[in-house]
Amino acid sequence: MTFAAVLFDCDGVLVDSEAITCGALRDMLDENGWRLSLAECMTHFVGHAVRSRAELIQAHTGRPLTDAFMDEFYHRRNVRLENDITAIDGIHDAVRHLHERCEGRIAVASGADRYKVEMMLHKVGLHHFFEHRIFSGHEMPRSKPHPDVYLAAAAHLQMNPARCLVVEDTTVGIKAGVAAGATVWAYAPPPAPTDVLTQAGAAHVFAHMTQLPTLFSEKLTQG
Template sequence: MNFEAVLFDCDGVLVDSEAITCGVLRDMFEEQGWRMTLAECMQRFVGHTVKSQREVIEANTGVPLTDAWLQQFFERRNERLERQITAIDGIHDAVAHLHDHCDGRIAVASGADRFKVEMMLRKVGLHEFFDGRIFSGHEMPRSKPHPDVYLAAAAHLQVAPARCLVVEDTTVGIAAGVAAGATVWAYAAPPAAHEPLLQVGAQRVFTSMTALRLGGR
């Protein structure tokens, strides 16, 4: 298919942020008595908003998930991301190619809050490619796995979802792209398993950003 637009997830696709964010989350849970490894934390929480996991968090910590706790998490997360965030290897060339291929019709459609997304993109030198075309699930009626953020991005670009390529890395995000009616390709950094990504609807799984290219130009 000759895609007319490309819609990117952010965490784990454009920036290598998920281990950083889950590291902060794991530390804060441990302070409340819920101990787990970083790998366990990532398996539980990557692709989900913290709020969407309220029940499991409260069940395991034994305390309410308060707005004050969430605010502390955001502050500690942002501070650590500011210091440690890096781009996914090869993503600058891939984004530049797709920006040119689609005549600028590329966007970010993230489940994360806007401040985090824009801060990370600026830190790694990608913001200029997406300026004015950044969409946050926090600003939608529903976040991923619902399709709202992808539908909003496609509508802004004035491209039918069926003509959009979505680039994702989690089963939750893939489900959102599929529900929007887009074609989804999944990035799986080794040693991530491919089968779960294919099972939820990814049409292709790739392991290096050098593979993220479209023909025709």
């Protein structure tokens, strides 16, 4: 079956945001008694909503995850993202190509909050490709690794999830796409490990966004 729609994750797929976000979180965790390197913080939190890791945070800080903590985290995160966010290399051409090939049937299905996603897409010049087709896991009954956000995006596009290609970069997101019934391709720039992504369910792994249009066109031709 050929793909009729493409559903993109946002962080780490459209925008290079994960180290920025985890940097803000690492600093706050350090202030609350849990000292982590940036790499360790990313291992624990990339792909997860911070609130979903509340028990882990409490176990290491001895403090519950409060609304006040989250409000301060969002503030620090947003300031850093507004100043430092960049697009993933090659993503503009890739999105433009898939937007044309799918006749506009592309969407963002992110585990992040809507403000963050919309702000980042505006900052890097991608928002117009996805306007009115942006979905946040924060607005779903369950966020990733559950399939809700991908199912919502597919339903909005009036597409069977089986005809959707999901582009992800984390095991959490891959599991969400697979659970939705979509085919998932994983973006994994070196030195990211590829075996864990395929074990999570990725049907294909690619290393650079410039490869995505060609891979997609080849799939259509084969179909």
